[in-house]
Amino acid sequence: MSGKRTVIGMDVGxxxxxxxxxxxxxxxxxxxxxxxxADQGRDTVVEHIVGSxxxxxxxxxxxxxxxxxxxxxxxxxxxxxPPNMTGWGDEPxxxxxxxxxxxxxxxxxxxxxxxxxEAWLGAGRDxxxxxxxxxxxxxxxxxxxxxxxxxxxxxxxxxxxxxxxDPDGVPCGCGSRGCxxxxxxxTGIARRAAEGIEGGAKTTLRVEGLTSASVHEAAVAGDAFxxxxxxxxxxxxxxxxxxxxxxxxxxxxxxxGGAAAAGEMLFDPMRAELAARAIQMPAGLPxxxxxxxxxxxxxxxxxxxxxx
Ligand SMILES: [Zn+2]
Numbered sequence: 001m002s003g004k005r006t007v008i009g010m011d012v013g014x015x016x017x018x019x020x021x022x023x024x025x026x027x028x029x030x031x032x033x034x035x036x037x038a039d040q041g042r043d044t045v046v047e048h049i050v051g052s053x054x055x056x057x058x059x060x061x062x063x064x065x066x067x068x069x070x071x072x073x074x075x076x077x078x079x080x081x082p083p084n085m086t087g088w089g090d091e092p093x094x095x096x097x098x099x100x101x102x103x104x105x106x107x108x109x110x111x112x113x114x115x116x117x118e119a120w121l122g123a124g125r126d127x128x129x130x131x132x133x134x135x136x137x138x139x140x141x142x143x144x145x146x147x148x149x150x151x152x153x154x155x156x157x158x159x160x161x162x163x164x165x166d167p168d169g170v171p172c173g174c175g176s177r178g179c180x181x182x183x184x185x186x187t188g189i190a191r192r193a194a195e196g197i198e199g200g201a202k203t204t205l206r207v208e209g210l211t212s213a214s215v216h217e218a219a220v221a222g223d224a225f226x227x228x229x230x231x232x233x234x235x236x237x238x239x240x241x242x243x244x245x246x247x248x249x250x251x252x253x254x255x256x257g258g259a260a261a262a263g264e265m266l267f268d269p270m271r272a273e274l275a276a277r278a279i280q281m282p283a284g285l286p287x288x289x290x291x292x293x294x295x296x297x298x299x300x301x302x303x304x305x306x307x308x
Pocket of ligand 1 (some may be wrong): 160162172173175176177179
């Protein structure tokens, strides 16, 4: 992409659609944000996507990149019944949008778009590979190699949250047991804390309304039980990251999402566990860092998709 040509990057979440017109350097030239209305069905969501594109578009726009909650096939542009989009089956989302706007459209899984944005202009700029983890309701993630997200042969690569942590552990929605996200996602943190409280742990926390954020808050306020839950989460993630590092040897690990707000209290035990377990060269292990682009990572990564 050269000269005054621009693209549109869009992040379609379960709650909001956010988009921007972006130039070749990654400068955001115009922005739009509107509700997704995921509960009103596919046609309404497509209408809002197209409305958001028109809101930021001008005659310099060449193409549109869209990050959406997976699963999807980036080659065919089909989204496979995303769980947080009410009433969606397998939908040819890319072609539905391209037909309405008359421009080239590319789709990417939202975690891949986020990772691509961080790899391009955020924590991973000047690095050739990174692994990104997002600690939310589940654990999402991606692997970016040479500026491209890794999809795998069947577009189910990088399901980092379903690395097995405990073979006989908690059943997971994927059909396996003891997956990493059952323990170290925001949901997993709250569940482990609730179990501890019910088991009689000495803490200011209460089971009612318990979230990973309230566990973090209590830990910061000096609650030893809450602090141990956060540190244990770091150790659990360090075990999962050992598998990834031994296999991929990435240059950088970026850990974001709501539960990563615990910061160094979470990252330090993660680093210690990784150092104790992973195979190391003299150059050491990849740094574990927070993301740098905030909400714009998904928009920038989606824009990056359609720049070549
Ligand atoms: Zn699983």
